[in-house]
Amino acid sequence: SLPEISVVILGAITSLTDEFKAFSTQVGGAFEHINDNFHGLDSRMPRMEENIAFLMFQFLPHHPPPLPPSPQGD
Structure with missing residues (x-):
């Protein structure tokens, strides 16, 4: 029946959402690590x-290193 199907679909969406949140947290952590x-x-x-x-x-x-420029003396 329709309510059962919508419950199944909602469950699947919730599960995918949770999975995606976990994944994006993991990716965020990896990027933070790279940044550090x-x-x-x-x-x-x-x-x-x-x-x-x-x-x-x-x-x-x-070759010998270039000598530093001498200060211009008056």
């Missing part, structure tokens, strides 16, 4: 760049 990792990376980036420059200087054939 990016912020962590951002704060470490300058240090990483220093390390990379240092390693390149140590191991790659290189």
Whole structure:
């Protein structure tokens, strides 16, 4: 009968809605985790760049580093 069908349909919709809520919470959590990792990376980036420059200087054939411009003395 019609009421039984509507109860079944409503049950299915409710179940799907709950599943979707759980899924979107999970996705939200994953994105938050990725975001936190990016912020962590951002704060470490300058240090990483220093390390990379240092390693390149140590191991790659290189020219002497350019001298800093001398202050213009009167």
